[in-house]
Amino acid sequence: METRELRYFVAVAEERHFGRAAQRLGIAQPPLSRAIQQLERRLGVTLLDRANRTVALTEAGAVLLCEGRAALAAVEAATRRTRRAGSGLVLAMKAGASTELLRRLLDTYGEPVEVVLCGIAEQARMLRDGRADAALLHLPFDATTGFDTQALHTEGQVVVLPPGHALADRPHLLTAETAALPLARWPGPDGEFVDGPGPQVRDSAQLYELIALGRAAAIVPESSGTHLHRDLPAVPLIDAPTVTTVIAWPPHSRSRALAAFVHAAGLIGQAA
Amino acid sequence: METRELRYFVAVAEERHFGRAAQRLGIAQPPLSRAIQQLERRLGVTLLDRANRTVALTEAGAVLLCEGRAALAAVEAATRRTRRAGSGLVLAMKAGASTELLRRLLDTYGEPVEVVLCGIAEQARMLRDGRADAALLHLPFDATTGFDTQALHTEGQVVVLPPGHALADRPHLLTAETAALPLARWPGPDGEFVDGPGPQVRDSAQLYELIALGRAAAIVPESSGTHLHRDLPAVPLIDAPTVTTVIAWPPHSRSRALAAFVHAAGLIGQAA
DNA sequence: TGTCTCGATACTGGTGCGGTATCGAAGCGC
DNA sequence: GCGCTTCGATACCGCACCAGTATCGAGACA
Structure with missing residues (x-):
């Protein structure tokens, strides 16, 4: 399956309308119709129900929408991280997180790091699509599902x-x-x-x-x-759960820069 | 970036040899050389060092090899899970895991499940590339990094x-x-x-x-x-860590069938 | 029933992918 | 030092496929 086909399918599945999807993709409607048909033929399953002049997802279509989004995000992540290789890491964090801890982390790491402030949902998205390399999260509040983590600091x-x-x-x-x-x-x-x-x-x-x-x-x-x-x-x-600040990153990502950054985080976690 | 380009690059990066990679891909060497050059031009970075008649990865190349493998696995997962949508789930488990627990889980779920026996490394790979939908793992021995989990059973x-x-x-x-x-x-x-x-x-x-x-x-x-x-x-x-059997699945995967299976696992976990 | 909307089909042109042939450079043996 | 070999890059060609325009056929709606 090619990325182009996935992009086309995701657009149609999200718009539930071939015309609008084609417009969003910047192509004409006929090639889009054909591409989806070809995708269905190659996969051997029906992805869309075109009955009654409406477009509805079949069960297989729903699966492909979900898995396809993840796959496209992974491809985008590969592109972004490759382009960025060699330049500094990007760290996604929430506004209001401990600046003291961050300062110590950046000091220990030594290399330049670009810090991006955003909400928790955006943090996860940025890690997945490669706009960020690591994120600072707070357990037990933030879900770290799908990521590797390294504890930095625990406090009441x-x-x-x-x-x-x-x-x-x-x-x-x-x-x-x-x-x-x-x-x-x-x-x-x-x-x-x-x-x-x-x-x-x-x-x-x-x-x-x-x-x-x-x-x-x-x-x-x-x-x-x-x-x-x-x-x-x-x-x-005194009876509230303790808050642990962790650094999170996609589990397969282990570039030299990220490994060094996580190592620095480990040193701080030990010291604390 | 297209999947074809990623497949080509991963082949060359793994073989460190354009000729062998082309053979593995079933194409001639010249189109492979051109595809890699085009990829480098489009990304704006050098991926391979072709000095001294040997092929070596640059830092960007190493990143793309790692991220590209993950992206290709995600695309393969999308293909496999879409093709399999509607038919039963595939559960990866280690030989020797509790058959009693498995029997109760399958009974509670009610739908047919294909069970595949393999080692822990293979379990993770199967979840990532879509050959399996869920896996039974044992904490604290198996790493569940990168997956969602639901506890099934805890024992000494x-x-x-x-x-x-x-x-x-x-x-x-x-x-x-x-x-x-x-x-x-x-x-x-x-x-x-x-x-x-x-x-x-x-x-x-x-x-x-x-x-x-x-x-x-x-x-x-x-x-x-x-x-x-x-x-x-x-x-x-009495002083050994308790073993928790968990069901693990890729975090974005939430098809109806998997959701029902995880729900069944939750019921068993509560009962225990 | 006419009209409008929407996806599918028919046909055409251009891009690009892959093939063969060949080059240029770098090891390597004699 | 010279040819031989090996490797990736380049030149050129043909075909497949993708995208575009024009049009169709079916269903909703007045």
Whole structure:
């Protein structure tokens, strides 16, 4: 199966319309129809149901859409990483992750690294399609499914409260005691917010502003709670799961540069 | 980048010889030379060092070899899984894994499943190139890197001893006490045996024969130690890590059939 | 029933892939 | 040092195949 055929099929499967797919691909509709027919003939299965003037996926079509996307991403990744070979690594991380940890990692590695800030879903996509070589993730929150990982740092979590809050003087808190707090809600992987009493936030500046105003509280890893905003009280949450910062990369990827970077991460993980 | 170009490059990179690669691909040498040149021109990087009548990989070439193999495997996987869509799942497992657990899993799933027996390295390869849809692995021994997993069953380990062995009457053992035993050695992922005092074994029939003869002992999961050979004494090893049988599959793969199979596995995991 | 929309088909032209023949350079034996 | 051999690159040619235009046939809709 050729990449061209896969691109054509994925376009039709996503658009469910030969005309629009052809337009998206920048070709005319007839060659697209023929290409899909040929693909079906070569695979020996029907991929699309063209009954009733609508295009629907068959079961085999659904499988090929899913597997084909992954295969196209792998081919793109090969192209991108080959072009980038020799120049620096690209590291995808979330905004708000520990800058202190990152600084130590980059220092230990020594070579130049391009850092890209994005959301968790985008991080995974960038690793898969080769736009990034590695990503910083946080267990147990982020799924590392499909990637190799190396632990960098493990820490507890703290509750960040408005100044003068009733709980601010406590030596530590339990998760149950935070139930009544207006805990800030972050957007999930799908961009949606879960329901809850607290305000919705999209970045850490916004979060800390809301806390300072007494409108929110937040449960965050120690390092972000204590290092960034000394003026806000942060109380250890002793029964919360510990947060592990890990570096993740596609399992087959083992270029010299990436291997050295992971090795540097291992040194930091040991030291911590 | 087209799959054809990737296949050509991988062949040359593996053979380090245009003539042999062309022969392997079933084409003449000149079109192969031209295809590689065109690939290098399109990517904008040099992939091969053709100095001194030898072909060597550049750094970019090494990256493309690794990423290209993965991409080709993904394309092959798409082809195979699409062709197989609708017919039964293929499950890759190691010889000697728990048949009791497998029987329950297949019963719960209800649909026909083709079971393929192979080694651990082959299991991973089959998942990646689409010859299998899922695999049964054993944590913490097998690497599940790059796959999604669902726990099926967790159990302790036992030491299987020759009949009448001095340790056979003990209620339980510690790992330290097994140091002097001639523990059987299995071939690793690379097919090589690690060094050690015990005999080398390749299948469980051979293993149990050697134990019965008093020439070996083995540390195995409870289920294989007690269910299969009631005539050999099996002593719980209380400080050994517990063994978890998991079902693994490529993370993007979520066909209806696989989803149902994983769901069935989840039901069994809960029940256990 | 006329019309519109959509995918399939018919036919044509140009690109590009693969083949044979050959070159130029680098080892290698004598 | 000279020819021989081996290797990848180049030159040139023919054909297959891909894409484009024009058109068809079927189904939805008024």
